[in-house]
Amino acid sequence: MREFNYTKIGDGKWDSELLGLVAAIYKAAGKQEMYLKQRPEALEKLVEIAMIQSTQASNAIEGIVTTNTRIRQLVQEKTTPRNRDEQEIAGYRDALAIIHESFDAIPIKRNVILQLHKTLFSHMNNPVAGRTKTVQNYISATYPDGRSVTLFTPLAPFETPEALDGICDEYNRVIGNMELEPLIAIPVFIHDFLCIHPFNDGNGRMSRLLTTLLLYRSGFFVGKYISLEAKIAKNKDLLL
16 A cells, blocks of 8 residues: 655744745734724625635636626525536535634544535535545646646545545644644645545535635634635636
């Protein structure tokens, strides 16, 4: 069996520029309580807008779309989905709502990740919802001339459960022992999650849900008021 060498988070070396950005984020985060006390009504409106934008943007990155009117109806009114795309959008809405409402009671464990994945596909009949992948997947690029090139081969299906346990255990150890700033540990965790690519479908959306969950659990609530998914969608070409 091939061993998955998940990132030893605490072993990394981080340059001064990165640490300076982390410090600046902490400074801004320190103002959260002041904003919450001064403008509660305005912030509640931002929550509604961010929820719509996050659900819309995270699905649009994967080519899952509907009209702006339907997005608002699906997210705010929780209307019944009409087609497959709307079923997937409703699932993201539900998973994100769980994170918003219960983040402090959601531990970082494989079974919890599987449950979030099951929620993501809860509005459709998907036999692998809440289960790790059953077939090998590949990260590929298709060029304008029609050529398709495999950029990366994630772990095999039989290796995936143990690898998920490994990255969860490593993250919890580092955070629990306060060995590293969460703002560094979180993207490392997400990087490893995407390298494993644990599901047949929904890996990108799950990575964005987990990013929000980990940030909330570390006291960074900006994603509740400003859509991080919309920021990612706007700048996704920079990630290629």
